[in-house]
Amino acid sequence: MTCILHISVPCPLRQLFDYTSDLPASQWEIGTRVKINFANRLCIGIVMKISEITDQVEITKLKAIEERLDDSKLIPDELIQTLLWVSRYYHHPLGECFQTALPKLLRTGKPAELDTESWWFRTEKTADKKIGSKQQQCLDLLEDYVDGISQSMFKQYLGNVSSSLKSLETAGLISQQQKAKLPIPSNELNLDLTLNQQQQNIVNSVWEKHDHFQPFLLEGITGSGKTEVYIELTERALKANKQVLILIPEIGLTGQFVDRFKKRLNTTIVILNSSVSDKERKQAWLLAKAGLANVIIGTRSAVFTPLINPGLIIIDEEHDSSYKQQDGLRYHARNVALIRAQKYDIPIVMGSATPSLESLYQVKLKRFQLLELTQRAGSAQLPAVRLVDNSQANPEHGFSDILLKAIKKHLDAGNQVILFINRRGYAPVLMCHDCGWQAKCKHCDARMVVHQHRNILFCHHCGFIQRLVEECPECESKSLKSYGAGTEKVEQHLQKLFPETPVIRVDRDTTQRVNAFSDLVADIKQGEARILVGTQMLAKGHDFHDVTLVGVLDTDQGLYSADFRATENLAQMITQVTGRAGRGDKSGEVLIQTEQPEHFFWKNLIKNGYKKTAESLLEERIDMELPPVSNWAVIRAESTDREEATAFLQEFSAQCHQQASEDVLILGPVPAIMEKKGGRFRAQLLLSSAQRKPLHQLLDRHISVISRHKLARKVRWSIDIDPVDLL
Numbered sequence: 093m094t095c096i097l098h099i100s101v102p103c104p105l106r107q108l109f110d111y112t113s114d115l116p117a118s119q120w121e122i123g124t125r126v127k128i129n130f131a132n133r134l135c136i137g138i139v140m141k142i143s144e145i146t147d148q149v150e151i152t153k154l155k156a157i158e159e160r161l162d163d164s165k166l167i168p169d170e171l172i173q174t175l176l177w178v179s180r181y182y183h184h185p186l187g188e189c190f191q192t193a194l195p196k197l198l199r200t201g202k203p204a205e206l207d208t209e210s211w212w213f214r215t216e217k218t219a220d221k222k223i224g225s226k227q228q229q230c231l232d233l234l235e236d237y238v239d240g241i242s243q244s245m246f247k248q249y250l251g252n253v254s255s256s257l258k259s260l261e262t263a264g265l266i267s268q269q270q271k272a273k274l275p276i277p278s279n280e281l282n283l284d285l286t287l288n289q290q291q292q293n294i295v296n297s298v299w300e301k302h303d304h305f306q307p308f309l310l311e312g313i314t315g316s317g318k319t320e321v322y323i324e325l326t327e328r329a330l331k332a333n334k335q336v337l338i339l340i341p342e343i344g345l346t347g348q349f350v351d352r353f354k355k356r357l358n359t360t361i362v363i364l365n366s367s368v369s370d371k372e373r374k375q376a377w378l379l380a381k382a383g384l385a386n387v388i389i390g391t392r393s394a395v396f397t398p399l400i401n402p403g404l405i406i407i408d409e410e411h412d413s414s415y416k417q418q419d420g421l422r423y424h425a426r427n428v429a430l431i432r433a434q435k436y437d438i439p440i441v442m443g444s445a446t447p448s449l450e451s452l453y454q455v456k457l458k459r460f461q462l463l464e465l466t467q468r469a470g471s472a473q474l475p476a477v478r479l480v481d482n483s484q485a486n487p488e489h490g491f492s493d494i495l496l497k498a499i500k501k502h503l504d505a506g507n508q509v510i511l512f513i514n515r516r517g518y519a520p521v522l523m524c525h526d527c528g529w530q531a532k533c534k535h536c537d538a539r540m541v542v543h544q545h546r547n548i549l550f551c552h553h554c555g556f557i558q559r560l561v562e563e564c565p566e567c568e569s570k571s572l573k574s575y576g577a578g579t580e581k582v583e584q585h586l587q588k589l590f591p592e593t594p595v596i597r598v599d600r601d602t603t604q605r606v607n608a609f610s611d612l613v614a615d616i617k618q619g620e621a622r623i624l625v626g627t628q629m630l631a632k633g634h635d636f637h638d639v640t641l642v643g644v645l646d647t648d649q650g651l652y653s654a655d656f657r658a659t660e661n662l663a664q665m666i667t668q669v670t671g672r673a674g675r676g677d678k679s680g681e682v683l684i685q686t687e688q689p690e691h692f693f694w695k696n697l698i699k700n701g702y703k704k705t706a707e708s709l710l711e712e713r714i715d716m717e718l719p720p721v722s723n724w725a726v727i728r729a730e731s732t733d734r735e736e737a738t739a740f741l742q743e744f745s746a747q748c749h750q751q752a753s754e755d756v757l758i759l760g761p762v763p764a765i766m767e768k769k770g771g772r773f774r775a776q777l778l779l780s781s782a783q784r785k786p787l788h789q790l791l792d793r794h795i796s797v798i799s800r801h802k803l804a805r806k807v808r809w810s811i812d813i814d815p816v817d818l819l
């Protein structure tokens with residue numbers, strides 16, 4: 093034994109574990125992976141401290157590590173520091189934070205080596221005899237690429253040219269070398285776009301601070317050209333030899349977004365989203381760490397990508413709730429990104445047409461600098477928005493005459509129409525006309541949703557599936573009727589009402605297959621689909637220039653929700669979907685069908701827009717001391733035994749009360765709004781404080797005691813800091 097390694101282990105325990113190594117301390121670095129035997133199984137841990145002493149057991153009883161996996165540290169210091177912060181802030185075991193942050197192949201111990209392939213380079217030699225046309229094409233292409241061309245780039249651009257390359261090599265005209273495999277860049281660069289004055293000013297304001305930590309909130313109305321601002325900023329950072337990390341929400345938008353970057357920037361761009369394979373994810377992570385990838389575009393967990401030359405972090409659609417992980421380590425990527433930008437001392441730009449109240453509050457506190465784009469880019473104008481009283485809707489198909497006429501008018505003009513309904517499936521209620529029976533999930537406090545295409549009843553909360561019944565299970569009556577509408581029903585009615593017009597549906601059900609989403613988007617762009625029915629997947633981020641009408645159906649439930657964020661979310665969703673109309677040269681129109689055309693919320697949003705609406709919502713939060721003004725933590729517990737979940741939280745609450753400070757309010761425990769889900773009863777305890785510190789101190793003091801309580805092992809429980817979803 094020559095040194096002791098203090099190791100972070102992927103397990104729920106909140107401590108490091110000590111092992112010995114027969115290498116001297118000088119040969120170890122923090123951030124190196126090791127294989128260890130932990131509780132009789134092999135697992136991968138991360139070295140967090142190196143010393144000569146242990147306070148865990150007698151030194152002689154310590155186990156030795158099984159294997160050292162990296163020659164030097166895998167995880168850079170900055171990322172380790174960030175994860176230590178994450179573990180502290182979210183009160184989550186460090187070992188599990190590493191699990192979230194590392195690509196799967198690295199956390200399961202695969203070698204941290206880059207995949208390589210053959211790269212070809214032009215030699216000094218000139219051809220002394222005439223060469224074949226394929227070979228000439230290869231040489232011509234090499235003229236454009238001083239850094240060489242990989243085997244896969246050749247294949248992509250020229251088809252199979254292996255034998256030509258071999259001949260050129262034999263003739264001494266080109267040489268090859270094994271180098272890291274890189275993603276293939278676009279070969280149709282399109283560099284000509286001039287930013288308008290507002291865009292240019294924003295780029296300048298951000299760039300002025302390029303060597304400092306400075307958070308910016310870029311509030312730019314829909315279609316104002318935020319993406320172009322990101323591209324220009326990225327270009328500036330690239331010119332300064334810096335890397336740029338860009339986060340985008342999880343709504344299948346990556347393809348279009350990345351295409352725009354690839355076409356405008358001649359650089360190595362890697363992608364980290366859910367459609368990337370484990371192998372590619374590992375490669376992208378290592379390329380970023382090595383500084384071989386200059387732009388990293390990814391969804392939530394990409395926020396943990398290591399950078400060697402960081403220059404800028406960008407978060408698109410910063411208000412999007414997919415940035416908050418809803419299980420395990422419940423981190424918010426915007427929060428983590430801010431910490432990373434601070435550690436790197438670089439600017440961070442958070443953009444949205446509908447900023448979160450969290451970020452607007454930071455602007456109010458002067459912690460974020462506000463940048464605004466108030467006009468649509470190019471010649472596009474914001475669409476006109478009107479409310480339509482739902483009572484005029486046809487009871488059969490749910491559309492009002494006004495909306496139907498508008499659809500017809502826009503189709504006749506050769507344009508595309510979006511119908512937005514934020515509910516997938518055919519109908520949310522199946523009911524017996526005779527006895528009143530309703531199809532409910534036997535595992536959840538929720539109704540089963542009718543999915544007619546698949547002939548099933550489907551619980552959207554736990555995934556439980558049943559065959560669609562034709563007869564009431566209670567009274568055997570055949571008069572079952574579905575109520576309400578989802579995307580399937582809307583699609584079906586529209587197809588009947590407009591038999592000549594192609595209708596497509598974009599929701600989670602039609603986009604499950606790999607590439608299904610990008611295929612649908614391609615159909616839309618080419619104008620093949622004329623009526624587009626979809627959920628929020630269709631509402632955000634897209635730039636379809638021929639869409640001139642957006643119809644919004646049935647969104648009133650947002651007005652009555654028990655969640656205090658519901659109106660904020662509704663205002664964001666409506667503003668985003670509204671923003672899909674009129675993005676090209678043609679002007680757009682939006683019709684919102686509502687039960688409550690007189691409701692203050694609608695009047696305010698339509699008359700005053702998102703910005704004013706958000707301001708008044710923030711004033712309400714300030715008056716009522718709700719987040720983001722106060723700080724919340726929710727302790728959740730669930731169990732198959734209804735009493736147990738509550739009993740555990742009572743225990744938790746009692747613990748906290750023992751030394752409660754007046755600064756932290758403890759509310760509950762209360763049953764969750766949907767108490768039963770997936771066969772488990774759920775309850776929650778809410779902790780709230782005006783200052784963040786006392787809340788965190790309270791949790792620090794009690795968590796380790798609580799986690800050893802006997803009930804803690806019987807129930808599933810979790811801590812959610814800054815919860816976004818209280819249902």
Ligand SMILES: Nc1ncnc2c1ncn2[C@@H]1O[C@H](COP(=O)(O)OP(=O)(O)OP(=O)(O)O)[C@@H](O)[C@H]1O
Nearest residue numbers: 286287288314315316317318319320445469470633
């Ligand atoms: N300076 C410019 N000149 C001409 N066209 C522009 C300019 N900037 C952006 N555009 C075009 O305007 C459209 C909208 O831009 P972009 O998609 O960047 O907006 P956005 O603010 O990101 O939109 P949203 O938030 O609604 O998704 C795009 O088609 C884009 O190419």
Ligand SMILES: [Zn+2]
Nearest residue numbers: 533536551554
């Ligand atoms: Zn269910």
